[in-house]
Amino acid sequence: MSSDSNVLDLSEVIAVTPVEKHGGQRNKDGFSDIELTPISCSRFAVHYVEKKRGRVWRPGRVTFKCQDPTVCREWIDRLQERLNQEYLRPRRLLVFVNPFGGKKRGVQIYQQKVAPLFDLARIKADVIVTERAGHAQDLLQELELNKLDGIVCVGGDGMFSEILNGLIVRTQQEAGVDKDWLAAELVRPHLRIGIIPAGSTDAVSYATVGVNDPVTSALHIIIGDCQPLDVSSVHYRSQLLRYNVSFLGYGFYGDVVRDSDLRRWMGPTRYDYSGFKKFCRRKIYEGEVAFLPCADQGSSPYDQIRCTEGCLVCKQAGEKNKPTPFNPSEEPRAVETFGPGGWQRVRGRFIAINAATNSCACKKTPKGVSPAAHLADGCTDLILIHATPRYRFLGHLLKHLTDSDRFNHSFIEVYRVREFKFRPVIIEETEDEQVEDEEAGVLSRRNRRRNTRRNSVWNCDGEIIDQPAVDVKVHCQLIKLFARGIEETKQSSCWPVGCFCA
Numbered sequence: 001m002s003s004d005s006n007v008l009d010l011s012e013v014i015a016v017t018p019v020e021k022h023g024g025q026r027n028k029d030g031f032s033d034i035e036l037t038p039i040s041c042s043r044f045a046v047h048y049v050e051k052k053r054g055r056v057w058r059p060g061r062v063t064f065k066c067q068d069p070t071v072c073r074e075w076i077d078r079l080q081e082r083l084n085q086e087y088l089r090p091r092r093l094l095v096f097v098n099p100f101g102g103k104k105r106g107v108q109i110y111q112q113k114v115a116p117l118f119d120l121a122r123i124k125a126d127v128i129v130t131e132r133a134g135h136a137q138d139l140l141q142e143l144e145l146n147k148l149d150g151i152v153c154v155g156g157d158g159m160f161s162e163i164l165n166g167l168i169v170r171t172q173q174e175a176g177v178d179k180d181w182l183a184a185e186l187v188r189p190h191l192r193i194g195i196i197p198a199g200s201t202d203a204v205s206y207a208t209v210g211v212n213d214p215v216t217s218a219l220h221i222i223i224g225d226c227q228p229l230d231v232s233s234v235h236y237r238s239q240l241l242r243y244n245v246s247f248l249g250y251g252f253y254g255d256v257v258r259d260s261d262l263r264r265w266m267g268p269t270r271y272d273y274s275g276f277k278k279f280c281r282r283k284i285y286e287g288e289v290a291f292l293p294c295a296d297q298g299s300s301p302y303d304q305i306r307c308t309e310g311c312l313v314c315k316q317a318g319e320k321n322k323p324t325p326f327n328p329s330e331e332p333r334a335v336e337t338f339g340p341g342g343w344q345r346v347r348g349r350f351i352a353i354n355a356a357t358n359s360c361a362c363k364k365t366p367k368g369v370s371p372a373a374h375l376a377d378g379c380t381d382l383i384l385i386h387a388t389p390r391y392r393f394l395g396h397l398l399k400h401l402t403d404s405d406r407f408n409h410s411f412i413e414v415y416r417v418r419e420f421k422f423r424p425v426i427i428e429e430t431e432d433e434q435v436e437d438e439e440a441g442v443l444s445r446r447n448r449r450r451n452t453r454r455n456s457v458w459n460c461d462g463e464i465i466d467q468p469a470v471d472v473k474v475h476c477q478l479i480k481l482f483a484r485g486i487e488e489t490k491q492s493s494c495w496p497v498g499c500f501c502a
């Protein structure tokens, strides 16, 4: 219910409960702590989603009074019946809690903020607190999933990545799809994933809900929101390495995540420490990027239009990319052709090679790494940051804190692509090469030794991929989340909206 209206949308009602005549004792969330007796009650409460500032949702409650307890009971039953017809609402969920994500408050967040809301909404939740990294992903290969309506992850992007990878791998196995084959048309899992943010960056939650707030996310799950999401598969030769939903970064961001992983004890500040350190080092990596642009998309990374709830670009992409039945005997597609409309190549010396499959908005960059990227258009925004002096790179980084155009630099190229490949150039340290380099006037011998020696790693949604030579393909709307995309708010109305919103 919006603050300026008295209309309750049933699709945003959480639950209907009987209320004791004089009201029960309330806990700090405003719920009654005592078990109510529905038979004799003459009041009932409708719990609904109340929308606060900044896309934050809270449970609200209105109490109705009836003279006759039978009428009261009738109201409760009828409304409950109506809620039961909301077929997208989950009834049974499997919840994985990472007790060590972010500030290590996962268990507390679930028990105090989420479980009471699930109980209120009569959602049955089977809860597993993970015991080690990879636990949730492993369990997803063996647990019975048939009776579930969704999987919920309480943690950060790394924990979400486990659930994502576990669920997609399981789905392909059951469908007999070869996950290692880059050209395979993957089968979409039927279970939706919910994220209760309890991590350090929570980029997936920010980009799909607009905020990292556990109660808001719990409410999106309860009312059964559904947001399709693109997934990229990252391969090395003929082997799947990982699935990714938001950020892939080689060079600067790869080095940051590798360094910060050794400093998990620092909590969320590890990223700032490692970021500063890696900024000072400013390593350069030589390599070649080949990519297949999203030609017929009608959208670009330079658009002023943002992907918001009901986005038309995503809707159209979904219609174009309806899954076709899987045919195991299908031959791999022809090898890529270079040229107009086909693959393109950029070779260079890079500070960073990034791919944003959605905006990657988070607290560190409220508008995102690529503000115009879409959640579900089947594309990723490939951002090539060529070698440049530190002060210029800093100028680009600083723009992440504001609305300014972060791509408006001569050393940055951005492409909206469906697929890309990266091949590092590994320079052997021989005397001949040092001379060659100096003649080309690229780097001094000392710098070259220090700056171009080794490869970086890929930062894949915050996890490390050691293999630098990767092939990446976007799978349009491969999974669904309990979310609805970024809701328009009064604050965000300065963005050009409308033409892409249903």
Ligand SMILES: CCCCCCCCCCCCC/C=C/[C@@H](O)[C@H](CO)NC(=O)CCCCCCCCCCCCCCC
Pocket: 156, 157, 158, 200, 201, 202, 203, 246, 247, 253, 256, 257, 271, 272, 275, 276, 279, 360, 362, 364, 365, 369, 394, 397, 398, 400, 401, 459, 460, 461, 462, 463
């Ligand atoms: C001077 C301030 C400049 C601020 C620049 C902010 C740029 C922020 C860009 C953030 C990109 C995040 C993309 C999302 C990635 C997530 O899937 C992943 C998993 O959660 N998180 C990270 O990898 C975590 C990656 C965190 C990267 C942090 C980089 C911080 C750079 C700091 C540079 C300091 C230079 C200071 C010079 C005086």
Ligand SMILES: Nc1ncnc2c1ncn2[C@@H]1O[C@H](COP(=O)(O)OP(=O)(O)OP(=O)(O)O)[C@@H](O)[C@H]1O
Pocket: 097, 098, 099, 100, 101, 102, 103, 129, 130, 131, 132, 133, 134, 135, 154, 155, 156, 157, 158, 159, 160, 162, 198, 199, 200, 201, 202, 203, 462
């Ligand atoms: N019980 C556990 N013990 C140790 N590590 C775990 C456990 N459960 C999950 N993990 C791992 O912890 C890693 C980090 O978790 P998570 O993503 O929740 O927090 P974060 O890294 O602080 O947040 P973000 O990813 O948003 O930056 C994940 O890669 C996950 O595999």
Ligand SMILES: [Ca+2]
Pocket: 230, 357, 358, 373, 374, 375, 376, 377, 378, 379, 380
């Ligand atoms: Ca996308």
